[in-house]
Amino acid sequence: MTATGNQRARQTRLLALRFDGEALIALDQTQLPWREQYLRLTSAEEIAEAIRRLAIRGAPLIGVAAAYGIALDPSPAACALLKAARPTAVNLAYAVDRVAAADDPLTEAMAIHREEEASSDAIAAHGADLLAGTATILTHCNTGALAAPGRGTALAVVEELALRGSLRLALITESRPLLQGARLTAYELTTLGIRFELLVDAAAPAVIASGAVDAVIVGCDRVATNGDVANKVGTYALALAARAAEIPFVVAGPTSTIDGQCPSGAQITIEQRDPSEVRSLAGQPVTVPDAPCRNPAFDVTPAALISGLVTERGVATPVGIESVSELISG
Ligand code: MRU
Numbered sequence: 001m002t003a004t005g006n007q008r009a010r011q012t013r014l015l016a017l018r019f020d021g022e023a024l025i026a027l028d029q030t031q032l033p034w035r036e037q038y039l040r041l042t043s044a045e046e047i048a049e050a051i052r053r054l055a056i057r058g059a060p061l062i063g064v065a066a067a068y069g070i071a072l073d074p075s076p077a078a079c080a081l082l083k084a085a086r087p088t089a090v091n092l093a094y095a096v097d098r099v100a101a102a103d104d105p106l107t108e109a110m111a112i113h114r115e116e117e118a119s120s121d122a123i124a125a126h127g128a129d130l131l132a133g134t135a136t137i138l139t140h141c142n143t144g145a146l147a148a149p150g151r152g153t154a155l156a157v158v159e160e161l162a163l164r165g166s167l168r169l170a171l172i173t174e175s176r177p178l179l180q181g182a183r184l185t186a187y188e189l190t191t192l193g194i195r196f197e198l199l200v201d202a203a204a205p206a207v208i209a210s211g212a213v214d215a216v217i218v219g220c221d222r223v224a225t226n227g228d229v230a231n232k233v234g235t236y237a238l239a240l241a242a243r244a245a246e247i248p249f250v251v252a253g254p255t256s257t258i259d260g261q262c263p264s265g266a267q268i269t270i271e272q273r274d275p276s277e278v279r280s281l282a283g284q285p286v287t288v289p290d291a292p293c294r295n296p297a298f299d300v301t302p303a304a305l306i307s308g309l310v311t312e313r314g315v316a317t318p319v320g321i322e323s324v325s326e327l328i329s330g
Pocket of ligand 1: 054057058059060089140141142143144147148152153154180218219220221231232233297
């Protein structure tokens with residue numbers, strides 16, 4: 001990327017949400033890339049609903065949104081509602097518990113927001129150091145400025161590699177059923193001026209096997225203490241393909257995504273979403289009416305398949321109980 005491109009990337013950073021003192025103003029991600037429409041959410045109920053329908057999404061971002069929800073209404077009912085909005089990303093419970101326990105909920109929510117923003121810069125730098133020289137990278141789902149405050153997580157690393165001059169191409173997966181890759185990552189990379197090609201999910205393992213990919217990087221929704229990672233469904237297949245091709249498979253996320261109470265991936269609740277999401281594509285039916293469907297939103301990748309876990313505190317490698325516990329203790 002040229003110097004001009006770098007400046008453009010910095011100037012055009014997307015703002016997924018902000019709190020205006022009375023309401024959470026959030027870009028409605030269900031409308032992207034077709035419409036940039038902002039929601040004005042004034043209650044914990046409205047924020048929980050926006051999280052449920054993925055208008056606000058991505059583990060760190062839903063944590064920050066929930067934090068502001070508790071600042072608006074710190075009642076036990078609001079805490080329960082927000083925690084239940086989505087079950088897999090631990091950032092939700094982390095943020096709700098922290099803000100609910102604070103003397104000044106709004107100050108605490110703003111602190112979480114600032115911390116996540118700072119984390120994204122640190123993750124970008126650590127990840128780009130780890131993957132220095134990478135020319136072609138493959139990523140899944142959406143993990144950029146739409147998914148986390150600031151630059152994002154895995155996509156922030158992709159951006160940093162571009163800014164440092166090594167990255168030539170980002171391969172991005174569609175991420176069926178809700179197309180976070182096709183709709184959101186393509187939109188972000190276009191905004192940033194980073195060259196990309198979009199793949200259907202099923203194409204990715206063979207493209208990796210062909211030798212065309214230097215490294216795979218993804219985000220995370222919950223990291224167990226043994227290093228197992230829950231992330232967008234399809235992640236596990238990419239990890240297997242990366243292992244078979246002997247290329248790095250890297251996970252990036254803030255330490256707020258590590259669940260110190262969760263010993264392994266087997267204990268992670270995987271969100272099962274409505275079958276209607278599988279029966280249709282961008283609003284158009286793709287199967288027989290009422291086709292029985294299975295719609296897990298996430299899968300679990302065992303720690304043994306992960307080359308490095310990049311956080312704002314540094315990189316765990318190899319990924320396992322010892323290195324993850326070092327990250328937790330800071
Ligand atoms: O269902 P989504 O779109 O919220 O899933 C998002 C992911 O799986 C991301 O990889 C994860 O939340 C990390 S976002 C920085």
